[in-house]
Amino acid sequence: MKTSVKQPISVLVVIHTAALEVLLLERADHPGYWQSVTGSRDGDELLQETALREVGEETGIDASQFQLLDWQQQNEYEIYPHWRHRYAPGVTRNTEHVFGLQLPHPVPVTLSPREHLNYQWLSWQDAADNVFSPSNRAAILQLPEKVQHV
Numbered sequence: 420m421k422t423s424v425k426q427p428i429s430v431l432v433v434i435h436t437a438a439l440e441v442l443l444l445e446r447a448d449h450p451g452y453w454q455s456v457t458g459s460r461d462g463d464e465l466l467q468e469t470a471l472r473e474v475g476e477e478t479g480i481d482a483s484q485f486q487l488l489d490w491q492q493q494n495e496y497e498i499y500p501h502w503r504h505r506y507a508p509g510v511t512r513n514t515e516h517v518f519g520l521q522l523p524h525p526v527p528v529t530l531s532p533r534e535h536l537n538y539q540w541l542s543w544q545d546a547a548d549n550v551f552s553p554s555n556r557a558a559i560l561q562l563p564e565k566v567q568h569v
Contacts, residue, residue: 425459425505427498427513430470432456432487433558434478434520437566441546441559442528444477444535452551453539455558457515470518478538479529482520490565492517494554517558519565 433455434442446452458473460466467489474482494515498506525540541549547559 424507424510426461427506427510428460428466429457429513429515430460430466430473430518431494431515431552431555431558432470432474432482432518432520433555433562434474434480434522435543435562435566436522436524438524439543439562439566440525440540441543441562442478442525443539443541443546443549444528444530445537445539447532447534447536449551450536453549454552455550455555456520457555466516467518470520474520477531477534480520480522480526485523486521488519488521488565490517490519490558490561492558494557496554515554517554519558519562521566 443453443455446454456473456477458469460469470487471482474480495512498511498513503511528538530538543559543562547556550556
């Protein structure tokens with residue numbers, strides 16, 4: 420159930436392949452800002468449910484068909500001032516929970532046009548160099564040790 424303000428609890432989902440190719444999305448509200456899938460928790464949904472929902476909304480990928488792993492990692496950061504209006508008055512910090520979603524190979528993506536302009540699959544090194552968020556970059560740089568070779 421959508422609330423009128425965003426919760427300062429979110430997920431970051433690094434979508435990748437076993438070959439360490441990473442999916443990046445270009446933000447519609449800030450062209451040139453590339454990122455992994457992100458989104459705030461709705462209501463009291465479990466964080467895994469938030470990750471599944473956000474992947475579906477932002478990419479059209481049914482994440483339940485693949486290996487979604489909770490990396491058991493949290494990042495707390497200051498919300499960029501230009502996005503604070505989305506939160507309750509006085510909320511300035513967000514806690515982000517990191518997940519990885521491994522696909523067998525790069526797949527075409529169906530973007531939500533109000534959220535994203537474009538997508539690209541990049542090597543993990545190039546993806547880390549292209550994201551604007553420090554926590555997103557740090558998560559991508561962990562991929563070589565996190566990836567499940569299946």
